[in-house]
Amino acid sequence: MSGLLVTEWIERSGGAERVLDVMGNAFPDADIRCLWSDPLSAFPTRQLDQSWLARTPLRRHKALALPLMPTLWRHVNAEWAYDWMLVSSYVFAHHVRLVGQDIPKYVYAHTPARYIWNPELDRRGDNPLVRTVAPIFRSIDRRRAQEATAIAANSEFVRDRIRRAWDRDATVIHPPVAVERILSRADWRTGVTDDEERRIIDRLPDSYVLGASRFIPYKRLDLVIESAARVGLPAVIAGSGPDEERLRAVAARVGVPVLFVIAPSDAMLYALMQRAAVFVFPAVEDFGIVPVEAQAAGVPVVTGPVGGQIETYVDGVSGITAASTDAADLADAISAAIFLPRFNARTATARFHEDIFTTKIRRFVGIEREVRQLRPSHSSQWPSSRRFRPAA
Template sequence: MLISHEWIESTGGSENVFRGLLELFPGADAACLWNNMPHTFDRPVSESWLARTPMRGRKAASLPLVPSAWRRMDVTRYDTVLASSHAFGHQLATHAVRRGKRGLAYVHTPARYLWAPEVEPRGDRASLRLAAAPLKALDRRLVDPRVRYAANSRYVRDRIRRSWGVDAEVIYPPVDIERIVSVERWGDVVSAEEAQHLSALPEKAFLLGASRLVSYKRLDRVIDLGNRLDMPVAIAGAGPGEAELRAHADSARVPVTFLGRVTDEMLYALYQRAALFVFLAVEDFGIMPVEAMAAGTPVLVNADGGASESMRAVGGGIPVHGSLSTPELAVAAAKAMSIEMAAVPKACRQFSRQAFGARVEHWVTRS
């Protein structure tokens, strides 16, 4: 078996799925377009010819060459190719089936900047707008009904149907539920410096926002909600929008604490200590709200996107529809903070790594 991933430059949700797939199939080979984190995985990850050109790492500039890179990847030695795809990686599965192999594609999303520019800031770039029509036509030609597709949420399954005209099985990505529920108080296992930051936050009396600090994550609304509810706000994460977000926080009446990048242990401790985790981005799945609910904390999520699916499945929060106005958020937040959370962490196990493994094995091995 060959398991592929788009490009490897950071560790996020799609990379965690790739790691999970490699763990499920320890004898499989691994491949990608280019690998800028060579020591991240438990085996070598071979690279495409693009990695040996000036296009390495240049995601937008390399897009016209990506179909050729997947097409030129040698699959003759494999009976099965499983592609992890958040842009055009699914094309390798098509390349495989057109050569008589089994092809499967785990789709985090069709390329959002082409197929869903309304929820992807990069889709507004002039160069991508000009290239969108031919790239979409090419991408759809490289979809094949003989490939077995899986989507990481019903939300993405619907996007696959609209974009590519094929159906997909829903397999939610792995969330480390087992680890989160294994520690009763994560605040007891963080570093001394982290414990100091944690103790400065009032237990079960502050709002938490956490993500990369970019505008579409809507962390400014977390600050506005804190003002409305007269509750302190903690923001975990880093990113290019930090200066703008700090300027927004300067006008807040309530304390706003910026924690920067945090360890997993600190993040889990923050979930446990917060009164509410606020996650208003439109995401394809949304791992962090599931983590927060597994830690026993209710969530406030955008009704659009995949995060509301998991929230509804376990009953650990409230979805917000419409404009995300501050009064609307305040009403929803009050409802969320009144939810009885005792049974929610156990219900989150349906999103665990173990559950992911069982569903993927069934998807891959059934005839």
């Protein structure tokens, strides 16, 4: 059976990119369709088709391109005839329709588009113009969600959103996390090869609070810094993105040392996790892959009380749920997490293994065997996971 994988766009880092990687391994003969890909060589051995937006400056301005997306996805010309498509959607990719092809459409939903359904969680949707047109887009979005043969959600939290937004139920399939890779090395400092990263490791505090994600406002890394200051511990902030200047300004105002590690390698991030006293993740997240990685590295996590991330750990065992995302409540949770008994990292993260995701996503699409490669020119070489580096 010949399949098509559809995603919004491909960036250099992110959870959706990680999911696409593993979907590609699950369906090695499937082609890929997206609006644009950064970098252009993201999947060099696959048939990867992009929309005309890829040839315009709009690929650098998602907010400006958003109004065009619902229409673009309705008129996709495909070179091949497919038997099914699997759509990784967090904006409008689930609207996709192939011209002249009426095939089953399976949707893996990271979330209904926050721009129009939950603008309070995404500043790009929280402006008067977007709020004015949002009812129109919500009506279209709900109607086109009915076309899906079946829908999977990445968490119970998102499943509830889907019920409210689309009036559809969904099967929960948690995203894949590279837990086996993290568990495979007892000390990830030995895997760090970059000289500058080695120097950073040498000057790490003996005990610190870690925050790691893209540097964008809704990730609330400022709260990691402020809550660390309240418990009197240094903070280490790993990632990169447009919010860096603001975060450095916050760090300059608090009374504890704050070390920024920009665009860490995987090995460096895992080393930071293994050395941390606690990993703090204040964002209201659809799921939260990084908290699972932290647990695989053996560090307890602290999160706020709302979001899919609270499904990634057992409260009081491998993490603590703060009463709110106020810095004072996060600080109380940090103090509690530091004194948790040591937990079994393998047991805590076993349900998020990539192989479990692969089995479930094949079953979801109705293919429980290894998919045969129908066109010999397409191989199944997929790149390693990409992290917190912003698109070029």
